[in-house]
Amino acid sequence: MRIRDRSATVQLSKVRMKEEMRARLERDAEARGTTLNAALVDRLDKSFAYEDVFGTRDVSDITMLMAAVFSLAGRHAAETDGHPEWGPAQWRRDPHCYEQAALAVAEALWRQHPDSAGRWGLFRYWLSRLYGRVGAFYKKTPGDDVPPIEASMIDLVGITVQAEG
Numbered sequence: 001m002r003i004r005d006r007s008a009t010v011q012l013s014k015v016r017m018k019e020e021m022r023a024r025l026e027r028d029a030e031a032r033g034t035t036l037n038a039a040l041v042d043r044l045d046k047s048f049a050y051e052d053v054f055g056t057r058d059v060s061d062i063t064m065l066m067a068a069v070f071s072l073a074g075r076h077a078a079e080t081d082g083h084p085e086w087g088p089a090q091w092r093r094d095p096h097c098y099e100q101a102a103l104a105v106a107e108a109l110w111r112q113h114p115d116s117a118g119r120w121g122l123f124r125y126w127l128s129r130l131y132g133r134v135g136a137f138y139k140k141t142p143g144d145d146v147p148p149i150e151a152s153m154i155d156l157v158g159i160t161v162q163a164e165g
Contacts, residue, residue, distance in 0.1 A: 062112060066105050073104030106130065 029039035071088065077100035078091040091097035115122055
């Protein structure tokens with residue numbers, strides 16, 4: 001194989017794909033206001049960036065779970081709030097919808113935790129750590145104007161509190 005200059009721009013020929021894929025790429029390019037070539041290269045770049053971050057070409061189950069839960073919970077919150085027409089661009093700017101989506105992701109992540117089954121105390125501990133991290137982000141400590149975490153705050157996550165037994 002011939003060694004090429006890494007900064008060179010090269011032309012590939014005979015790229016084959018289904019017409020449906022070509023049309024989809026063309027619509028994407030038009031929506032971005034760019035060329036079909038630029039849209040295709042951008043999508044390829046993003047797929048490699050994803051692989052660099054997550055270490056795989058395949059979307060991992062947990063990544064898909066987080067994305068799906070965030071999207072569905074945000075959309076559900078918008079519908080519940082009387083905005084069924086809102087898409088992601090709208091509900092992501094709404095504080096309540098965004099918070100509902102983030103809380104749903106936290107719950108879904110906990111349900112995937114290896115020690116999650118029947119371990120309410122561990123969940124409370126995990127949430128208190130999360131609460132501490134968020135407090136640290138805002139440079140707050142319990143006793144400031146932020147009250148310490150209580151069971152009623154944990155209930156906001158949407159999990160029914162059950163006694164351990």
